[in-house]
Amino acid sequence: MRYAVISDIHSNLEALTTVLREIQTKHVHEIICLGDVVGYGANPDEAAELVRNEAKYTVRGNHDDALYDNGTFSLINSYAKAAITYTRELLSEENYEWLKRLPMTNKIEDVLLVHASPSEPHEWKYIFTQTDAQIELSSFEEKICLIGHTHVPMIFKKSVAGGSGPQVRELINVGSVGQPRDGDNRASFGIIDTGKFTYENLRIEYDHQMAANKIIAAGLPAFLAERLYEGR
Numbered sequence: 001m002r003y004a005v006i007s008d009i010h011s012n013l014e015a016l017t018t019v020l021r022e023i024q025t026k027h028v029h030e031i032i033c034l035g036d037v038v039g040y041g042a043n044p045d046e047a048a049e050l051v052r053n054e055a056k057y058t059v060r061g062n063h064d065d066a067l068y069d070n071g072t073f074s075l076i077n078s079y080a081k082a083a084i085t086y087t088r089e090l091l092s093e094e095n096y097e098w099l100k101r102l103p104m105t106n107k108i109e110d111v112l113l114v115h116a117s118p119s120e121p122h123e124w125k126y127i128f129t130q131t132d133a134q135i136e137l138s139s140f141e142e143k144i145c146l147i148g149h150t151h152v153p154m155i156f157k158k159s160v161a162g163g164s165g166p167q168v169r170e171l172i173n174v175g176s177v178g179q180p181r182d183g184d185n186r187a188s189f190g191i192i193d194t195g196k197f198t199y200e201n202l203r204i205e206y207d208h209q210m211a212a213n214k215i216i217a218a219g220l221p222a223f224l225a226e227r228l229y230e231g232r
Helices: 013-023 044-054 062-066 070-075 078-090 093-101 130-137 208-217 222-230
Strands: 002-006 030-033 105-108 111-114 144-147 154-160 167-173 187-193 198-204
Touching: 002 013, 013 044, 013 187, 013 198, 013 208, 044 078, 044 093, 062 070, 062 078, 078 222, 130 154, 130 167, 144 187, 208 222
Parallel strands: 002 030, 111 144, 144 167
Antiparallel strands: 002 187, 105 111, 154 167, 187 198
């Protein structure tokens, strides 16, 4: 099976619609979303509606969780808090309840899906370094674990013992659709083939100006608009 994998949309409708159009050209069977559908951007309800209708599998991100979990809300920064407060006012009841019901993890074939970390999904840990990754690569049994959360596409690998000899276990971060932070302002997403166990990361331009203008018009912090241009 070929799956498109998206993550960290963060209410960026312009990025999401552009990525979904591109996915239609990639001959995939289903779409996977690794969470943070909402937060930061100006179109939370539209983004949630699209992901709910287009993604076959979606797991919960920390911004999705912060909508209704005060503990998670207390951990996010002031910009994120402003956006979540804004999001609560705009989400339809149906989309709010859908986000609330999202699982922390899911599994497809030999692939684990989680937003932040496989070892402690609800602790919202960031995996940036090889040291971080080595700990996480020992915490799941599947061949591949797909994650988001850092907004930076990365692949970490580890050789582990298997029944027929050493096998490679992979931790793959697909980056962010709606708010990349690796210095590349293009939307990031991936294609995974679970038959061949191959992964490809893709980047695509979208209308940053429109997304940024909407953030300003909504009265959200200007920083959230400015960072879209910088990919930071």
